[in-house]
Amino acid sequence: MSLWEYANPQKFMHLSRRVLPFVAGAAALCLIVGLVWGFFATPNDYKQGPTVKIIYLHVPAAMMAINAWVMMLVASLIWLIRRHHVSALTAKAAAPVGLVFTLIALATGALWGQPMWGTWWAWDPRLTSFLILALFYLGYIALWAAVDDPDTAADLTGILCIVGSVFALLSRYAVNFWNQGLHQGASLSLDKEENVSDVFWFPLLVCIAGFVLMFVALVLLRTRTEIRARRLAALIARERMG
Numbered sequence: 001m002s003l004w005e006y007a008n009p010q011k012f013m014h015l016s017r018r019v020l021p022f023v024a025g026a027a028a029l030c031l032i033v034g035l036v037w038g039f040f041a042t043p044n045d046y047k048q049g050p051t052v053k054i055i056y057l058h059v060p061a062a063m064m065a066i067n068a069w070v071m072m073l074v075a076s077l078i079w080l081i082r083r084h085h086v087s088a089l090t091a092k093a094a095a096p097v098g099l100v101f102t103l104i105a106l107a108t109g110a111l112w113g114q115p116m117w118g119t120w121w122a123w124d125p126r127l128t129s130f131l132i133l134a135l136f137y138l139g140y141i142a143l144w145a146a147v148d149d150p151d152t153a154a155d156l157t158g159i160l161c162i163v164g165s166v167f168a169l170l171s172r173y174a175v176n177f178w179n180q181g182l183h184q185g186a187s188l189s190l191d192k193e194e195n196v197s198d199v200f201w202f203p204l205l206v207c208i209a210g211f212v213l214m215f216v217a218l219v220l221l222r223t224r225t226e227i228r229a230r231r232l233a234a235l236i237a238r239e240r241m242g
Contacts, residue, residue: 007084009227016220024217030210038203045200051115055204058108060211061101062130068098068215069133069161069168072140076158086223088154089230091161092144093222097215099137106130129167136164150230 038056045052075091078084109127110120121127140157147153 007082007086009086009231012086013224013227016224020217020220020224023213023220027210027213027217030206030213034203034206034208034210038200038207042199042203048116051112052200054108054112055200056207058105058112059204060208061108062105063208064211064215065098065102065105065130065133066168067212068094068101069137069164071219072098073161073165073168076154076161079154080158085154085230086227088150088158089226090219090223091157092154093226094215094219095137095140095144097218097222099134099141101211101215102130102134102137106134133164133167136160136167140164 035056039053042053044050072091072094075087075094078087079091106127109130113122114120140160143157143160144153147156
């Protein structure tokens with residue numbers, strides 16, 4: 001069995017219908033456990049106080065905002081190279097979800113920054129690149145809406161996705177590229193010494209798993225909707241021609 005078989009809309013619809021309830025259920029379970037554990041069963045930080053608990057929303061949202069764009073990039077490249085419509089529709093479906101994650105990351109970052117930095121916003125390299133990433137998300141969604149021909153829209157948004165990937169990369173590695181800036185380094189790292197304390201780290205991992213599963217569930221659901229909308233548009237066009 002080849003992965004490319006699921007580029008067939010019918011096979012994708014069949015598989016996603018079976019998988020979606022399990023992914024959605026696992027997402028709900030992880031989010032409930034992770035957020036309740038993080039917000040109500042962990043202590044306040046000795047420096048940041050209760051403000052530290054924003055990481056249970058901010059860190060997973062920021063990670064998924066970047067990874068959603070990476071997923072859109074991969075799907076767009078598949079469309080541009082192999083012309084599989086499901087990949088183009090998957091990228092389209094992921095964009096509003098990624099935008100919401102980006103806005104959550106920006107909002108929770110501001111809530112954390114005001115008591116920690118004394119300001120709601122700073123033109124920090126990571127914050128600025130994240131704001132630009134949000135604008136790319138908006139531009140991507142608007143471009144899909146502005147172009148009537150679906151294949152042309154997929155081509156143009158695919159190119160836009162490639163360009164926007166620069167800012168997704170900067171959002172992830174800005175702290176490493178520039179030593180200046182208020183934003184701290186990564187909360188999670190392969191280097192155990194750079195991770196937050198275990199008392200915060202374990203519930204954070206559960207929250208991250210919940211956000212990943214929620215993203216997958218929402219993208220599957222929205223892709224199914226996009227496929228149905230494409231089929232409906234084709235039927236309407238056929239009736240008008242007939």
